[in-house]
Amino acid sequence: MNKKRGYKLKYDFDRVINRKNTDSLKWDLQKHIFGKDDLIPMWVADMDLPVAQPIIDSLKKRAEHxxxxxxxxxxxxxxxxxxxxxxxxxxxxxxxxxxxxxxxxxxxxxxxxxxxxxxxxxxxxxxxxxxxxxxxxxxxxxxxxxxxxxxxxxxxxxxxxxxxxxxxxxxxxxxxxxxxxxxxxxxxxxxxxxxxxxxxxxxxxxxxxxxxxxxxxxxxxxxxxxxxxxxxxxxxxxxxxxxxxxxxxxxxxxxxxxxxxxxxxxxxxxxxxxxxxxxxxxxxxxxxxxxxxxxxxxxxGDEWLEQVLNYLEGNLEFLTSYFKKRIKGIDVIETEGTYLAWLDCRELGMDNQNLRSFFRNNAMVAVEDGYIFGKSGRGFVRMNFALPRSILEEGLGRIEDAVFKLQNG
Ligand SMILES: Cc1ncc(COP(=O)(O)O)c(C=O)c1O
The missing domain is CATH 3.40.640.10 (Type I PLP-dependent aspartate aminotransferase-like (Major domain))
Structure with a gap:
C-alpha cells in the first residue's frame, strides 16, 4: 500500500510494450550488433518491464520546472x-x-x-x-x-x-x-x-x-x-x-x-x-x-520492486523448468541474484563461432556470447529474462526447436 496514494498500484508486467524507435540500445541497435532485427532481444541488462509510477511522476514534475x-x-x-x-x-x-x-x-x-x-x-x-x-x-x-x-x-x-x-x-x-x-x-x-x-x-x-x-x-x-x-x-x-x-x-x-x-x-x-x-x-x-x-x-519504489521481483522469480522458475523438461544439452546454472541466466551449452559441443551462429541464425534469439566474459565463459551464453512472460516463452520455444533440429538432423 502506498501511503501517499492510500491504495496499492498493481503493475501489469505481462503487457508487451513496443520499445522500437525509442533509441533503445537493446532494440534499436540489435540489427547493427547482431546483424538482424527479427531476433528476440535477451541480451543487454535492462528490463522490458515498465518502471515504477512514482519515478515517472517525479520526473514529469521535475521536467515541468x-x-x-x-x-x-x-x-x-x-x-x-x-x-x-x-x-x-x-x-x-x-x-x-x-x-x-x-x-x-x-x-x-x-x-x-x-x-x-x-x-x-x-x-x-x-x-x-x-x-x-x-x-x-x-x-x-x-x-x-x-x-x-x-x-x-x-x-x-x-x-x-x-x-x-x-x-x-x-x-x-x-x-x-x-x-x-x-x-x-x-x-x-x-x-x-x-x-x-x-x-x-x-x-x-x-x-x-x-x-x-x-x-x-x-x-x-x-x-x-x-x-x-x-x-x-x-x-x-x-x-x-x-x-x-x-x-x-x-x-x-x-x-x-x-x-x-x-x-x-x-x-x-x-x-x-x-x-x-x-x-x-x-x-x-x-x-x-x-x-x-x-x-x-x-x-x-518498493511497492513496484516487490511486484517486479515476484515477476522475475516467476520468469526464472519458468525458464529453469523449461530447460530442464524440454531442452536437452543446455543446463541452467542456478541464478541467486541478477535477472541474467547463465546457460551451460557445452554439451552441444560447439566452438565459439558455431554457438554464436546457432543462437543468432538457428534459434533467432539475441543472447550474449559467454566467451566475452573471459576464457572460462566459452560454451556458455548469458540470457536476460527480465521481459514479459509471453516473449520469454517464445524465445525458449525458438531455442527448443533449434536444439531439436540440431540433435535430430
Ligand atoms: C556488474 C555490472 N556493473 C556495471 C554495469 C553497468 O553500470 P552502468 O550502466 O551504471 O555504468 C552492469 C550492467 O549490466 C553490470 O552488470
Missing part, C-alpha cells in the same frame, strides 16, 4: 541513499561517504586509476562482466585473472588463487606488478551467484591482509531471489570499510540505466579524496533527472 541548470546532489538525494542502505542492508553510512557518478562503469575506471600506477595488477574473477577488462587495461594495468571454479554446478571463488596474486612469481611477465586491488562483483554478473557473508569475509581478508583494496560492484544488489539477502562488502567490519569502494545504483533494480546515476560509497577519506581528484573535470556528476529518479526510486 522550466530550469535545467547545473545541479548537485542535494541533501534529500544524499539522505535517500543513506536511508536506503539502512533500510535494505542495515548498513549505517555517512552522507559524506557517497560520491555520485553517471554510472558504475565510469566509477570503476576512476577507482582503478585512483589506486594504481601503470603496470600494476587488478584481480578479476572470470567469467566476469566484460567491461571490467577494458577498465583495467585502459588504465595501463594488467589483469590478474583468478577464474571462478565451477564445482558441482555451482561457482566458487578460488581463495588459493587469490593469495597467489600477491606473491612474487618467477613466471610474472616483465612490467607486471603485484595485485593492488580486486574488482569484486556481487551478485556476480554473469554467473548469478549472490556471495554469502562467509565467502565475502574469506575473500576480503585475503585481499586486505595483502594490502589490496576491494572495488565492490554491487549494482545488482536488490535483484535477489528466494528470500536471500545481500551483504554490502563494507558493511562487514571497520577494516573492510576502510579498504573498499562500494558501487551502488538504482539503475538495475529500478530499470533506470538510461538515466545514468550511481552512488559510490567510499568510507575511507583518503581513498575518497583520491577518487574525487581522479574524476575531477573528467567524469561529471549525474544529470538532474538521474538524481530525481534515484530519490523517487529509493523513497517510493
Amino acid at each position: 522550466p530550469f535545467y541548470g547545473y545541479t548537485h546532489a542535494g541533501s534529500r538525494v544524499q539522505d535517500s541513499v543513506v536511508e536506503r542502505m539502512t533500510k535494505k542492508f542495515q548498513w549505517e553510512i555517512d552522507p559524506e561517504w557517497v560520491v555520485f557518478t553517471p554510472g558504475v562503469v565510469p566509477a570503476l575506471h576512476v577507482a582503478v586509476r585512483s589506486l594504481t600506477h601503470p603496470g600494476d595488477e587488478i584481480i578479476v574473477q572470470e567469467p566476469a562482466y566484460h567491461p571490467f577488462f577494458p577498465v583495467v587495461k585502459n588504465s595501463g594495468c594488467h589483469i590478474a585473472s583468478n577464474p571462478l571454479r565451477l564445482v558441482n554446478g555451482r561457482y566458487e571463488m578460488d581463495y588459493c588463487g587469490l593469495e597467489d596474486k600477491f606473491k612474487a612469481q618467477s613466471g610474472r611477465l616483465p612490467g607486471h606488478g603485484l595485485a593492488k586491488a580486486i574488482i569484486f562483483c556481487n551478485p556476480h554478473n554473469p554467473v548469478g551467484r549472490l556471495w554469502k557473508k562467509s565467502e565475502i569475509i574469506k575473500m576480503g581478508e585475503i585481499i586486505i591482509e595483502n594490502g589490496g583494496i576491494v572495488i565492490s560492484d554491487e549494482i545488482h544488489c536488490e535483484i535477489v531471489f528466494k528470500g536471500r539477502k545481500h551483504t554490502p562488502f563494507a558493511s562487514i567490519s571497520e577494516e573492510f570499510q576502510d579498504n573498499s569502494m562500494v558501487c551502488m545504483s538504482p539503475s538495475k533494480t529500478f530499470n533506470l540505466a538510461g538515466l545514468e546515476v550511481s552512488s559510490i560509497i567510499i568510507p575511507n577519506k583518503k581513498l575518497r579524496n583520491e577518487f574525487l581528484n581522479t574524476m575531477a573535470g573528467i567524469v561529471p556528476g549525474p544529470n538532474l533527472f538521474g538524481y530525481t529518479a534515484l530519490e523517487a526510486a529509493y523513497r517510493d
Whole structure:
C-alpha cells in the first residue's frame, strides 16, 4: 500500500510494450550488433518491464520546472541513499561517504586509476562482466585473472588463487606488478551467484591482509531471489570499510540505466579524496533527472520492486523448468541474484563461432556470447529474462526447436 496514494498500484508486467524507435540500445541497435532485427532481444541488462509510477511522476514534475541548470546532489538525494542502505542492508553510512557518478562503469575506471600506477595488477574473477577488462587495461594495468571454479554446478571463488596474486612469481611477465586491488562483483554478473557473508569475509581478508583494496560492484544488489539477502562488502567490519569502494545504483533494480546515476560509497577519506581528484573535470556528476529518479526510486519504489521481483522469480522458475523438461544439452546454472541466466551449452559441443551462429541464425534469439566474459565463459551464453512472460516463452520455444533440429538432423 502506498501511503501517499492510500491504495496499492498493481503493475501489469505481462503487457508487451513496443520499445522500437525509442533509441533503445537493446532494440534499436540489435540489427547493427547482431546483424538482424527479427531476433528476440535477451541480451543487454535492462528490463522490458515498465518502471515504477512514482519515478515517472517525479520526473514529469521535475521536467515541468522550466530550469535545467547545473545541479548537485542535494541533501534529500544524499539522505535517500543513506536511508536506503539502512533500510535494505542495515548498513549505517555517512552522507559524506557517497560520491555520485553517471554510472558504475565510469566509477570503476576512476577507482582503478585512483589506486594504481601503470603496470600494476587488478584481480578479476572470470567469467566476469566484460567491461571490467577494458577498465583495467585502459588504465595501463594488467589483469590478474583468478577464474571462478565451477564445482558441482555451482561457482566458487578460488581463495588459493587469490593469495597467489600477491606473491612474487618467477613466471610474472616483465612490467607486471603485484595485485593492488580486486574488482569484486556481487551478485556476480554473469554467473548469478549472490556471495554469502562467509565467502565475502574469506575473500576480503585475503585481499586486505595483502594490502589490496576491494572495488565492490554491487549494482545488482536488490535483484535477489528466494528470500536471500545481500551483504554490502563494507558493511562487514571497520577494516573492510576502510579498504573498499562500494558501487551502488538504482539503475538495475529500478530499470533506470538510461538515466545514468550511481552512488559510490567510499568510507575511507583518503581513498575518497583520491577518487574525487581522479574524476575531477573528467567524469561529471549525474544529470538532474538521474538524481530525481534515484530519490523517487529509493523513497517510493518498493511497492513496484516487490511486484517486479515476484515477476522475475516467476520468469526464472519458468525458464529453469523449461530447460530442464524440454531442452536437452543446455543446463541452467542456478541464478541467486541478477535477472541474467547463465546457460551451460557445452554439451552441444560447439566452438565459439558455431554457438554464436546457432543462437543468432538457428534459434533467432539475441543472447550474449559467454566467451566475452573471459576464457572460462566459452560454451556458455548469458540470457536476460527480465521481459514479459509471453516473449520469454517464445524465445525458449525458438531455442527448443533449434536444439531439436540440431540433435535430430
Ligand atoms: C556488474 C555490472 N556493473 C556495471 C554495469 C553497468 O553500470 P552502468 O550502466 O551504471 O555504468 C552492469 C550492467 O549490466 C553490470 O552488470
